[in-house]
Amino acid sequence: MSGQPATPVIDTHVILRDGDKILFSQRGGPYGYGRWHMPSGKLDKGEPLADGAARELFEETGITVDPADLELVQVVHHRQDDKVERIGFFFKAVKWQGEPVNKEPDKCLALQWFTDDDLPEDIIEYPQAGLRGYLNGTGPLTLHGWH
Numbered sequence: 001m002s003g004q005p006a007t008p009v010i011d012t013h014v015i016l017r018d019g020d021k022i023l024f025s026q027r028g029g030p031y032g033y034g035r036w037h038m039p040s041g042k043l044d045k046g047e048p049l050a051d052g053a054a055r056e057l058f059e060e061t062g063i064t065v066d067p068a069d070l071e072l073v074q075v076v077h078h079r080q081d082d083k084v085e086r087i088g089f090f091f092k093a094v095k096w097q098g099e100p101v102n103k104e105p106d107k108c109l110a111l112q113w114f115t116d117d118d119l120p121e122d123i124i125e126y127p128q129a130g131l132r133g134y135l136n137g138t139g140p141l142t143l144h145g146w147h
Helices: 049-061 125-136
Strands: 009-018 021-027 040-042 071-079 085-093 108-115 141-144
Touching (some): 085 125, 125 141
Parallel strands (some): 071 141
Antiparallel strands (some): 009 021, 009 040
């Protein structure tokens, strides 16, 4: 332990629900190419968490959600490697407007709904940890990648 303060990357993830279905995005960029995750992204400096989650959701899918309608359902402290750690805030959205559209085709191969009991097999591990924590009700905090 070096006694240095942590400087984690802060991520937001949105679990967009339509009944028993959740919207997933298939990665088209180099990280996790072809694998699935929920709409997500990095929080901008000076941006409140829920606002960042709503912004990322809109930028990726065209779905509009009022930040006040996002419910924080899980936090994941993720150790990416020896140099980078991330804290992911997972929000559930059940009240929203619009139809999902792939607004970032250079980063996303597809948007697809999956039911709770038929999730895609190839979900990226970090967002999967948050999704599983939420779906399994194992408590508000999940540690991922720590030994």
